[in-house]
Every structure is written in structure tokens, then in C-alpha cells.
Amino acid sequence: MKPKHQRLVLVAIALAALVGAGLLAAWGLRNQANFFYVPAQYIAEKPASDRLIRLGGMVEAGSLETLPDGVTVTFTVGDGKARVPVRYTGILPDLFVEGSGVVAEGRRQADGLFLAENLLAKHDENYMPRELEGMDAEAKADTLADTVE
């Protein structure tokens, strides 16, 4: 094989591998396309219970409750259109408060309850997950309205 041909073969192999990686990535991403849900979507689409997903929204005011075991909490996540009950066992992230945004990672249970395995911590008082931007005003007004009543 001449060096030139060898170069062509190498380029072909590299291209094939990169295209393969691209296809694999595309396939993986397609399966992931609905990795993130807001409550309205979550209610409408009912993701399968074996899938790890993220649920994002506002923690509704007055919904946070600690169960007798001392480490399990329940709360409601809303987006102004729908609300989802969430249960989480663990230590709450430092800046987790009612009326603020949260992203929970976990699985949907058969009865619709979202069982969170992980609450994505925000590390700064200004941090707002991009997925939740634009939601806040509406949802906040909603959570406030609940508090006033």
C-alpha cells in the first residue's frame, strides 16, 4: 500500500468511527429526549416507572412535610398548570426552600407519585436551572396565591 492509500484508509476508518459515535450519540440522545419534565408534561405523558428522569418546577408553599422517620420528606412540585407529589428520602440540599425552584431526579411510581433519588442542589442563591426559566413568575404567583388563601 502506498502511503497515500494508507492515509485514505485511515481517514475512512476514522470517519467511520466518528460517524458511528455520532449515530450512537444520536440514538442515546433520542432515548433521552424526554429526560426532563415539568409537571404539566409529567401528568400528560406519564413516563414509564423504570426510567430515570428529572422533574423540575417550584416547590409549592406549605407543601413540605417531614415524615416521622425524620429523613423522608414529601412536597408538591408545580408549574402553575399542574402539580406533582414528590417523596424524597435524604438530606435536603442547603438552599432547598418552599416557593423556590427545584430539579428532582428519580422515577415515577404507578400511582403518579414521583420518588426522588436525588435533589439537584443549587450552590448559590442566584442559581436557577435553565429549564425552569420563564416558569417562575407564573408558578410563583400561583404558590403565593395558595399561601394567601
Add this chain to the structure above:
Amino acid sequence: MIAELGLAALWMAAALAALQLVAGAFGVRADSILVDMARPAAIVQALLVMGSFTALLYVFAVTDLSVALVASNSHSAKPFIYKVTGAWGSHEGSMLLWVTVLAMSGALVARFERRLDARSLAGTLAAQGALALGFYAFLLFSSNPFERLATPVPEGLGLNPLLQDIGLAFHPPTLYLGYVGLSVAFSFAVGALLTGRVDRAFADAMRPWVLGAWVFLTLGISAGSYWAYYELGWGGWWFWDPVENASLMPWLAATALLHSVSVLSSRGGLRTWTIMLAVTAFAMSMLGTFLVRSGILTSVHAFAVDPERGAFILVLMVLYTGAALGLFAWRASAIAEGQRFAVVSREGALVVNNVLLSAILAIVLFGTLYPVATEAFGVRVSVGPPYFNPVSAMFFLPLVLVLLVGPLLRWKRDRLDRIAKPAIAAAVVLGAALVGVAMLGGAGLLPALGIALAVALGVASWMPLKGRRLRYVELSVWGMVLAHFGLAVSLFGAAADSGFSKETLAASAIGDIMAIGPYEVELTSITPVAGPNWTATEATMLARRGGASYELHPQSRSFWQPQQQTSESALLGSWNGQLYAVIGEQADGGRWQVRLWWKPFVTLIWLGSILIALGGVLALVGRMGKRRKRDRARARTARQQAELAAL
């Protein structure tokens, strides 16, 4: 006054960078007097910008609150060490640090580079000047670190408490040294493209920079990972967070580059590919900076974010990468053909290594940028571990397989039957390890595969030393062996942790005992403690294991400026793993939330990465030693010839 001097030095440095660009660009065409100006310009520029950075360190050290950057990032009550490290904890400061390191490396190239021909060196210096100029423009027009406040404030806003950690204080500079080392490799590539000279001299000149950059990136990434592990209190060490990916991508490109440069240097092959990788690696480090600074992606640890500045970095990135790729398209045909080699050879294995690493890079890149792309169409998604873990493993595990045999192959052409014995031995170890892990049970498929491959690689990585007299083995070979062994160690730690870690969580009253892994942990007391700028609730726990007992002190800290809570985990290490304890909030009935993890062999992840970096250092030292010997031999020959001529 000091701040103004710093700013003035920055302006002068920028002017010198412009001079360096012009002089270098003219120097590519002909050996003109201008080339002689590019070198001193690079050196004086570095001195000026170092002065500027020292000025910034000074205003932070004395907490000069009339400087806007100090006022918004520091506080008089902050411990002195964090006042100093706060100088680069902010956006402006970190960019100044970046360009300082860039100018210093440019000066090193200008002062010490002797292998390259004058024209290629001129092109390299021109490219360095162009890079530096972009960052000076950025600092001077959009992120002036020395800007004064119209009216000084009585007190500063403080530094984000999460950054007040010794690990994190030195984490960004380490990464920057890596990024900037890649910028030098980029400049060498541009210089070589301009002159069309991609030869061994080029590879030898570029190699130490790639090695150095790679060592710092390795250390920086593992420091960041360890920081996330102990400081965030989540018990995890890698989240596929965009900010983590931002540092992983240049590392992947640099790893590929490191291996392709060795082919170029030893055998003169893979020329255009190496150039392409050098451009890609730097593009990835620019992309990383852009992703971290722009806030375009959701990240839990993107600090100092500003979209407008992100746009500036994006423009710089597009400009530099675009220009380099344009140059590549125009000049690639001028690069001479490389050496031929057989498929079964060291080069062949390294090509496979490069292809697999590039594929992983592509996968990480797709996953990181996918949310940005879909957001342009109004769809918000996030991509997480369920995508990254399996998809990248599909390429990473074969990569480890290639690593088992690749280093045993000879350059140019080899026969598979020559390495049959060690290959079969590796396969046997792999099979035995798989069976062993399967018998242990409990682990998923990926962790089991990971452990088996790690054990096989741990053994196979020492094979290149077999049958050689160890005293005479070159340092660079030791470096390779150590780095590959380090990878096995890291892989073992990661797989053991993900497959076998245990976790327990409870609301404990004082005196309660929890069992976790090999330990029994008793919560003995809860006391308030105070630090220089925080107060905390501190738990005392007693961990017992086989008669011995150890104390643990996890804290829940509240900082008062800015007001923020952090968890300080307590770690207890032993030979086979680590106990990790976090204290949470007070539950009712005098109980406290306590979370414990038993993480088998988790520390091997970072120990392995230190070994990997050490391997890089050995290779670097080995190269330099070899070069000095060669230079000395060459000088001796020249002297002898001169003596002969004189006769």
C-alpha cells in the same frame, strides 16, 4: 495607584502582543530583522503581564475596597490565603491569570525553543501573539479587573463559600496551565501549517508542551472531582455536569494528541492528523472556558457567569478555530506524506487509540451541546448520566482492551503471534477477574466489566518491562507503564465504588448506632462551633471497626457573608475504602439527620490519576534528558569536525 499601574502594564503588554503578531507574521516569509523583535516582545510582554497580575494579587491581599472586583469578591474578615486565591476566584481575575500564563509560556517558547527552524518559530510566535491579543482585548474592553468604584464601599461582598477551600483555590490555575499548554501546541501547529514543515523537529518541540498540559489537566480534573466529592456532600465524584465535561473534552483531545505526537516523533507518521488534533485540543479548551463563563448551560458549579462575556469568548473561539481550520484547508496539501506502517504495529494500535478517544470526545461533545441546540428550537432538555455512562463506556472499554496489547507491539510492523503469549495471559486474567466479580455478585454489568478490565490492565501495563534490564529502561517507558497502570488503578476505584458502595440514612438521636460497611457508627454529640467567617453545627461520631475506634466530625456550616450553608463532610479512610459522613438538619424529637456512605476503594480513583500524571512527568523528564544527551553528542561531533577542519 497599584491598580492603575496594573492596568497600564496590561495595556503595554497588549501593545507588545500586537508587535509580536506583526513581527512573527513577517518573519514567516523571510528571515528579517522583525523576527528578532518577536522574541523580546514575547519576553517583555510576559514580564509586564506578570507585573499586572502581581498588582491584582496585591489589591486583593490588602483588601483594597475601592477596586470593584475586590469589593464584590472579597471581605476583610476572610482568611488571608483566600484573599489571595480570591484574585482568581472571579471572572476577571481568572481571565487575567489565563493570559498571564499564556504570555509566560510564550516567553518560554521565545527564549528556549531551539529545535524549530526560524520561520516556523516566527509563525508560532505570531500565533501566540494573536491568541494573547484576543484575551487582552477581552480584559481591557469588557472585563477590566482593576476598575475603581466611584465611591469605595465600607465592606466587601465576600467570596462564595464553596470557593473558600484549599482544593478549589488551586484547582482553576492547574486547569489553566493545562489549557494554556494546549494553546502553545496550537501555536506550533499554526506555525507548522504556515511553513508546511511538519517533521520530527516539530513533534519534538510540541511534545513537552502537550505532555505538560496533559499532566496539569489530569491533576486539575482529578482535583475538581475530589473537591466535588468531599465538599458538595453528595458522595459522588463525577456527574457529567457541563462544567466537568468542559475540562474532560480538552483532556480527551490532549490524550489523543499525546499519542499521535509520539507516532510523529518516533516514526514521522500521522502528520496532518496531529495538526488537526492540536487545533481541536485548543478549540476544546476555548469551548470549555466559554461553556463555564457563559452560563449557556445548566451547571451546578459554574461560578462567575456572564452571558455577554460568554459571547466575547465565543467570538474569540470561532475566530481562532475558524482561522486555524481555514489555514489547515489551505495548507494541508503542503504537508509531506508520513511514513508507511502495517496495521499490526505500535502505530496501528495508536491509531485505534486515537480513533476511540476521538469517538468518546465526539460523544461527550454531542451530549454537552445537545441541550443548547434543542433550546434554539424552544425545547428544553437536559442530558445526564443515563446517556453518558453507557454510550461512552461502549468506546472506553474497547480502548482498555487495545491498551492491554498495544504497548507490546513494535513500531512499523509486527506479527500477532509474537505477542500471543502475553495476549493470552491478559485474556486469562480478564476472564478470571470476570468470574471473580460475578461470584461476588451484586454489581451491575458495567462495574463488573470495569473491575475485570482494571485487573487485567493492572497486570498487562507492566508487561513492556518484561525481559528488560530495569536499570536501562528509559524514563519515558517507565512513564508509559506508570500512566497505564494508573489508569487501571482509577478504573478499579471507579468500578468498585459504582458497583459496591453502600449508603444509609437516618434521623439519629445521641447514642444511636448505625451499621455501614465494616463500621458501626455512633452519634455521640452535637455542638456549635465557630470559624473566622462562619458558624457551624458539628457532630461528633465514633466509628468502630474490629476493636479500633475513630472520631469523625462532619459539620453543617453557615457563612454570614454571603449568607450560605455548606456541608463539610467527614472522611475516614482505610486500606479498602472510605467512610463518608454528612450531617443534615435537626429532625423532631432531638434527632439529627445523618447520612453515611461506605465507598470501597474510592480513593483509588484519585490515586490512579496522580499516578497517570506522574507517568506524564516521567515521560517529560525522560524526553528532556534524552534531548540534552543528544545535543551534547551533536556538539561533540561538531567540535571534532571543527578540529578536523582546522588540521
